[in-house]
Amino acid sequence: xxxVSGTGNGPTIIVTRLAPTLSYCVVNTNGRDYLLACxxxxxxxxxxxxxxxxxxxxxxxxxxxxxxxxALGGDIRLFALKRQTGKAQNDSTLLKEAKGRYCLLLxxxxxxxxxxxxxxxxxxxxxHRAAAAGPRLLDxxxxxxxxxxxxxxxxxxxxGALFLHRLFTVQSTGWETRKVEWAQSSALLVRxxxxxxxxxxxxxxxxxxxxxxxxxRLADAGWHSLFVPDATAIxxxxxxxxxxxxxxxxxxxxxxxxxxxxxxxxxxxxFAVRIxxxxxxxxxxxxxxxxxxQPARIYWAHxxxxxxxxxxxxxxxxxxx
Numbered sequence: 262x263x264x265v266s267g268t269g270n271g272p273t274i275i276v277t278r279l280a281p282t283l284s285y286c287v288v289n290t291n292g293r294d295y296l297l298a299c300x301x302x303x304x305x306x307x308x309x310x311x312x313x314x315x316x317x318x319x320x321x322x323x324x325x326x327x328x329x330x331x332a333l334g335g336d337i338r339l340f341a342l343k344r345q346t347g348k349a350q351n352d353s354t355l356l357k358e359a360k361g362r363y364c365l366l367l368x369x370x371x372x373x374x375x376x377x378x379x380x381x382x383x384x385x386x387x388x389h390r391a392a393a394a395g396p397r398l399l400d401x402x403x404x405x406x407x408x409x410x411x412x413x414x415x416x417x418x419x420x421g422a423l424f425l426h427r428l429f430t431v432q433s434t435g436w437e438t439r440k441v442e443w444a445q446s447s448a449l450l451v452r453x454x455x456x457x458x459x460x461x462x463x464x465x466x467x468x469x470x471x472x473x474x475x476x477x478r479l480a481d482a483g484w485h486s487l488f489v490p491d492a493t494a495i496x497x498x499x500x501x502x503x504x505x506x507x508x509x510x511x512x513x514x515x516x517x518x519x520x521x522x523x524x525x526x527x528x529x530x531x532f533a534v535r536i537x538x539x540x541x542x543x544x545x546x547x548x549x550x551x552x553x554x555q556p557a558r559i560y561w562a563h564x565x566x567x568x569x570x571x572x573x574x575x576x577x578x579x580x581x582x
Contacts, residue, residue: 281312283382284361284453288351289369290320293329295497300333302372308379314338316355321345326369345580347467349475352446356456364456368447370497380492381450384438392455392484393476395444396492397433403495409433409441409488412477413470413521415530418537424544433488441488443476448494455484467577469510470517477525507559511566512575519570539568 285303289296300315307313318340319327327341340354352366363382367373377396384394398408409432411417420429432441449472456462459478462471476486518538522531542564549555566573574582 281314281361282363283311283313283378284355284359284364285313285315285367286352286355286359286364287315287317287367287369288320288348288355289317289322289326290345291322291324291326292369293322293324293326296326296369297329297333299367299369299372300330300337302374303367306373306375306378308376311379311382313378314360316340316359318342318351318355320351347464347471347577348446349462349466349468349471350464352471353456353461353464356451356453356461359453362453364451364453366446366449366451367494368496371448372495372497373448374493374495377448377492377494380489384487384489384492385450385452388487390484391440391487392452392479393444394450394487394489394492395433395441396448396494397488397490398445398448398494398496401495401497405433406496407431407433408447408496409444409486410473412442412480412525413473413518413534414526415533415537418534418541421541422537424541433490436490438487438489438491440485442480442486443473444486444488445496446472446475447496447498452484455479455482458482465520466517467513467575467580468517469514470521474521474524477521508562509574509576509579511559511562512570512573513577515563515566515570516575518567535568535570539564542567 287296287299303315314336316338317330319330319342321342321344327339330337330339340358356364363385365378365381381394381396385391395409398406400406407427411430411432417430420426459482462475466474519531519535522534542560546557546560546564549557549560
């Protein structure tokens with residue numbers, strides 16, 4: 262955009278750059294190859310008509326991720342941390358630093374498909390009370406995976422205990438844009454103004470249930486979220502299912518589920534959800550003892566942790582230690 266002002270020596274042309282509509286906000290923790298693929302997907306799919314910027318927060322990686330981003334050159338804004346912090350805090354940092362009206366939060370292991378950014382922006386442009394919009398997510402084999410749900414509560418825990426979770430709790434279904442209660446933040450477009458009004462994401466949620474708590478606070482403030490199936494992204498989900506490396510993640514998952522319940526519901530409801538969730542995992546563990554290729558030990562670990570979420574070492578504990 263240009264403006265012209267007159268002076269004694271003739272007109273002065275002042276060139277000012279328009280604020281971008283869209284800020285891509287990528288958080289990376291030791292996922293160098295995934296990160297480079299994520300950034301390549303952004304460059305390959307970004308619609309020319311939408312002004313944008315790219316921000317990358319490297320979460321104290323030790324695999325050369327920050328140097329790899331620097332080597333790309335271009336206009337990427339890199340925030341290289343010297344000490345690891347949680348996903349909620351990292352997303353909040355980028356939301357605060359971004360200049361766009363909308364911020365597309367991305368994990369390093371997410372790759373957006375052609376047309377996704379435009380479809381998500383159009384969804385929020387068309388619904389001014391929508392604070393967030395999530396795409397249809399695919400796994401590494403390009404199979405659709407659940408990515409939007411009803412808020413956790415006793416009712417959803419009962420559905421899980423009866424193995425009716427996909428029927429009554431999962432909301433990422435159908436081929437029409439629809440309101441949902443919360444959507445996964447591995448790829449999530451956020452209206453920056455709405456995020457600022459509710460105080461961004463709560464850093465108490467180091468990882469897991471951070472976006473759920475965020476969506477609940479947005480809903481309490483009168484906003485809502487959308488599932489946009491016309492937008493698609495692949496989420497590789499690089500996390501290991503090996504019990505030795507996965508136990509801190511299991512601890513973190515159940516500890517933050519309990520934190521969410523105690524924050525938004527009563528202690529009695531939180532306790533009921535512990536019992537119901539433990540039962541659902543214990544039932545899976547028992548079934549896995551007779552079914553081939555089922556991770557019985559993983560299910561037992563989930564059952565024990567759901568019942569006593571305060572026990573064990575979480576990801577946050579390990580980082581702080």
